[in-house]
Amino acid sequence: VLKTRMQPVANLFTRFPRMVRDLARQMGKQAEIHFQGQEVELDKSVLEQLSDPLTHLIRNSIDHGIELPDVRAAKGKPTAGRIVVAATAGDGQVHIKIKDDGRGLDPAAIRAKALSLGLKSEDELQKLSPKELASLILLPGFSTAAKVTDVSGRGVGMDVVKTNIERLEGSLNIDSEFGIGTTILLRVPLTLAIIPCLIVHVGRERIAIPQRAIEEIVCIYPGGDTLIESTHNAEYLRLRESLVSVARMNEVMARPKPFDESTRAEIVAAYAQQRQHMENLIQYLLVLNASGRRYGLLVDEVKGTEEVVVKPMHPSLKQVTIFSGATVMGDGKVALIASAEGIASHTGCSLPKDVPVLTSFRDPIEVHRVLLFEYGPAERFALPLIQIRRIEAVKRASVEYVGKQQFVNVAGISTRLVFLDELLSVSGCDLGEEFYLIIPKFVVEPMGIVASRIVDTDSMSIDLQEASVADPGILGTALIQGRLSIFLDVQFLRDKTFTYHLGETLQKKRMMSSPDDNEEIEANGSQKVAAHVLLIDDTPFFREIVRRYLESQGMTIVTAVDGIDGLKKCASENFDLIVSDIEMPNMNGWEFCSAVRKQGYEGPMIALTSLSKSENERQAKDCGFDTFEEKLDHDSLIKTVKRTLRSRRPRPTGSSQGVGR
Amino acid sequence: MINSNLQVCTFRSADQLFGVPVLDVKEITTETSYTAIPHAPHVVLGYVNIRGQIILALDLKRLMGRAESSSSEQRCMVIFKPTVGPLFGLVVDEICEIVSLRADQLEICQSSDPNGPNESRSKLVHRIAKLDGQLVVLLNSDMLLPFIETLA
Numbered sequence A: 001v002l003k004t005r006m007q008p009v010a011n012l013f014t015r016f017p018r019m020v021r022d023l024a025r026q027m028g029k030q031a032e033i034h035f036q037g038q039e040v041e042l043d044k045s046v047l048e049q050l051s052d053p054l055t056h057l058i059r060n061s062i063d064h065g066i067e068l069p070d071v072r073a074a075k076g077k078p079t080a081g082r083i084v085v086a087a088t089a090g091d092g093q094v095h096i097k098i099k100d101d102g103r104g105l106d107p108a109a110i111r112a113k114a115l116s117l118g119l120k121s122e123d124e125l126q127k128l129s130p131k132e133l134a135s136l137i138l139l140p141g142f143s144t145a146a147k148v149t150d151v152s153g154r155g156v157g158m159d160v161v162k163t164n165i166e167r168l169e170g171s172l173n174i175d176s177e178f179g180i181g182t183t184i185l186l187r188v189p190l191t192l193a194i195i196p197c198l199i200v201h202v203g204r205e206r207i208a209i210p211q212r213a214i215e216e217i218v219c220i221y222p223g224g225d226t227l228i229e230s231t232h233n234a235e236y237l238r239l240r241e242s243l244v245s246v247a248r249m250n251e252v253m254a255r256p257k258p259f260d261e262s263t264r265a266e267i268v269a270a271y272a273q274q275r276q277h278m279e280n281l282i283q284y285l286l287v288l289n290a291s292g293r294r295y296g297l298l299v300d301e302v303k304g305t306e307e308v309v310v311k312p313m314h315p316s317l318k319q320v321t322i323f324s325g326a327t328v329m330g331d332g333k334v335a336l337i338a339s340a341e342g343i344a345s346h347t348g349c350s351l352p353k354d355v356p357v358l359t360s361f362r363d364p365i366e367v368h369r370v371l372l373f374e375y376g377p378a379e380r381f382a383l384p385l386i387q388i389r390r391i392e393a394v395k396r397a398s399v400e401y402v403g404k405q406q407f408v409n410v411a412g413i414s415t416r417l418v419f420l421d422e423l424l425s426v427s428g429c430d431l432g433e434e435f436y437l438i439i440p441k442f443v444v445e446p447m448g449i450v451a452s453r454i455v456d457t458d459s460m461s462i463d464l465q466e467a468s469v470a471d472p473g474i475l476g477t478a479l480i481q482g483r484l485s486i487f488l489d490v491q492f493l494r495d496k497t498f499t500y501h502l503g504e505t506l507q508k509k510r511m512m513s514s515p516d517d518n519e520e521i522e523a524n525g526s527q528k529v530a531a532h533v534l535l536i537d538d539t540p541f542f543r544e545i546v547r548r549y550l551e552s553q554g555m556t557i558v559t560a561v562d563g564i565d566g567l568k569k570c571a572s573e574n575f576d577l578i579v580s581d582i583e584m585p586n587m588n589g590w591e592f593c594s595a596v597r598k599q600g601y602e603g604p605m606i607a608l609t610s611l612s613k614s615e616n617e618r619q620a621k622d623c624g625f626d627t628f629e630e631k632l633d634h635d636s637l638i639k640t641v642k643r644t645l646r647s648r649r650p651r652p653t654g655s656s657q658g659v660g661r
Numbered sequence B: 001m002i003n004s005n006l007q008v009c010t011f012r013s014a015d016q017l018f019g020v021p022v023l024d025v026k027e028i029t030t031e032t033s034y035t036a037i038p039h040a041p042h043v044v045l046g047y048v049n050i051r052g053q054i055i056l057a058l059d060l061k062r063l064m065g066r067a068e069s070s071s072s073e074q075r076c077m078v079i080f081k082p083t084v085g086p087l088f089g090l091v092v093d094e095i096c097e098i099v100s101l102r103a104d105q106l107e108i109c110q111s112s113d114p115n116g117p118n119e120s121r122s123k124l125v126h127r128i129a130k131l132d133g134q135l136v137v138l139l140n141s142d143m144l145l146p147f148i149e150t151l152a
Helices: A018-028 A044-065 A071-076 A107-118 A120-127 A130-138 A158-167 A251-254 A261-277 A341-346 A490-511 A515-524 A539-550 A565-573 A591-598 A615-621 A634-648 A651-660 B140-151
Strands: A005-009 A031-036 A041-043 A080-092 A093-100 A172-179 A180-191 A194-202 A206-211 A213-219 A227-231 A235-239 A240-247 A283-289 A293-299 A300-307 A324-327 A335-336 A367-374 A380-383 A388-395 A400-402 A405-410 A414-417 A434-440 A445-449 A451-461 A474-480 A482-486 A532-536 A556-560 A576-583 A605-610 A628-631 B005-011 B016-021 B023-029 B044-050 B051-061 B076-080 B088-092 B092-101 B107-109 B123-132 B134-138
Touching: A005 A044, A005 A227, A018 A044, A018 A080, A031 A628, A041 A044, A044 A080, A044 A093, A044 A158, A044 A180, A071 A591, A107 A120, A107 A130, A120 A445, A130 A158, A130 A172, A158 A172, A194 A251, A194 A283, A194 A293, A206 A300, A213 A235, A213 A293, A227 A261, A235 A261, A240 A251, A240 A283, A240 A341, A251 A293, A251 A341, A283 A300, A283 A341, A283 A651, A300 A324, A324 B051, A335 A341, A335 B044, A367 A434, A388 A405, A405 A434, A414 A434, A414 A490, A445 A490, A474 A539, A482 A490, A490 A539, A532 A539, A532 A565, A539 A556, A539 A576, A539 A634, A556 A565, A565 A576, A565 A591, A576 A591, A576 A634, A591 A605, A591 A615, A615 A628, A628 A634, B005 B076, B005 B088, B005 B134, B076 B092, B088 B140, B092 B123
Parallel strands: A031 A080, A206 A335, A240 A293, A380 A482, A414 A445, A532 A556, A532 A576, A576 A605, A605 A628, B016 B134, B051 B088
Antiparallel strands: A005 A041, A080 A093, A093 A180, A172 A180, A194 A206, A194 A300, A213 A283, A227 A235, A235 A240, A283 A293, A324 A335, A367 A380, A367 A451, A388 A434, A400 A405, A405 A414, A434 A445, A474 A482, B005 B016, B005 B092, B023 B076, B044 B051, B076 B088, B107 B123, B123 B134
16 A cells, blocks of 8 residues: 555656746746656655645746856856755655855845844844754744745745745755855655554563564463574564564663664573563564564564554654654553564664574474384384485285295285394284375385284484394384384395395396496395495484495495584594584584585585485586485495495505505 | 843742743743653753653753752752753752842852852853842853763
């Protein structure tokens, strides 16, 4: 709505050239008018009310200001007078400057006139500054023109102009140099518009906040999942996937000095203590957008919305930046209108829009969803959801037998059943009429792990304990929902299940090997690769899995928990290959990669991630990674590792170690 | 004639009689319920709504650096004409009469006033008038707004 009300000042200016031409001709003068800033926009109603004062001022310029051509020539001025009307916009106001190069105001004439009207004594007049003297012409009945023309000089005029401008909540300023010209500066507000505001309470004060600045409102209450967190000198709210820094309106209002580090620290400390006592406090956080930067403003109460008539702040209160104006409310009281920009710069606490939650604000360990299930009565098993393709309910009757092996048809594929008690030393189970089949991801062969009961899924940070029983099929155990749960090594189960015919098919494939097949065989096969590998991952669970993957290929593994740890290990040892996770605390994979490349590491690097491949592949390459692999895709990972190592072989990494450093 | 006799509107604040030229005064009101303006100088009481116009209210007592009295007493506001400055008024304790002062009753106030406060504040007072045993401090109403702008 506001947009349509705004019109360029050009609409107003267009009528002036003709007026100037006509007037000049009438008086035998020469004048030209120039415009600047015609694109500056003003509210339509303001524009309309500006029309008369502007017309009057320009008329004055021609009549009183600009001299006759021969006088101008005698003074060395161009014969044609020049009037410049310039509009500029800034801080909610529009400035319009009307400048002419005429004779200017004659201080002596003004003094004489003031004296003759008995306005001031001679003493007083002597003390006035040129500016104050010039402002005398704004008084009613004050004209210094020697003769009255039908255009101007009748003494009604400047006072009317001033009143009109003041009615617009604007101001008028005269700057004149005798003999050189006069400049009149008009300041008018952009708009008299009515703007929709949200009315809030902070303590006992009522404040209006323009709705265009508000993105959303978050209610903060004890026990809610949106809570304010703090670092030593800043408070934040975690809002979905981004951080919003928090400014407390009561503190903003109480502190007239712009915030610095110590102010912020003081506030955080005060509220950290208070937080425990404020159990029942409900507050509202307004997420404000101040020209692209956003932050949250904490207020006590939200009262509702209202359309308010904006009045600018008093011109003598320039130091008040957190408010942009005031308005009269329905009850006759004045309410202040907050300035989103002003508060942002006062507190200095806004963040660019959409700052992602940084890893350092997270718990150091990634959170994963795991599936909990049972097979035998004694144990509980766990698998991360990321490792599972699907879960299928299976009827006992649909199981088919091929020798000792059992199969179930899942989506048209005969899927081999894997019974945990056959492969691991765990309790057995008499399956009921119906059971579940967990079909893992990243396994080429169709297989399904048999489960008697699906317990739950749970979000947790996988904090793996080394298995107390050294069972190769068990990655480790973790306490989940109060019970010890066993994390299975899917790769082991798969190898065990398919091991016997694998041997046979491998033989066959090798006989008629094509290069492509060869790779595949190597990935699955037992061909060992001797290499020293640095593995970086912050999650113990994934670290363990990937370590096993690689160790099974004959590589020696050194592990690190984050980028910083990795850099340290890189400095003290030489590696043939670095395999690194991306999302890690302290130093993530991207940063690590750039850093380690700078440190002089030239060997291959593989990024491991649970992120989607396509989005991050470019970034991986840019940072210096050779390739990019999905975390749990065993076959693909092994293949890539081997290919990467082989392609680097021509540059013998083993011997170059001595030369390189 | 204006030059010979000065009409002065007098008012009391903290037991001191003050005055401003009556021609500077637009109106006097008893409406003084104001909305405080955070970050504004101490001498600014706040905004007052006078028939839809928002007037900036200055506290004369705070302007003169006097201790604050209890706010229970009935206070008034002297609102100045736009020629003096845009939309502002002075909150005082009590309005007194309008007096006509002869030139010989006026004395120019020297800025080297011994117990005068700081330099910029002394600009607020430019003349003192003797009035049957009482002194009337004539305020320089033009200087009020420039003065608060100097207060950071």
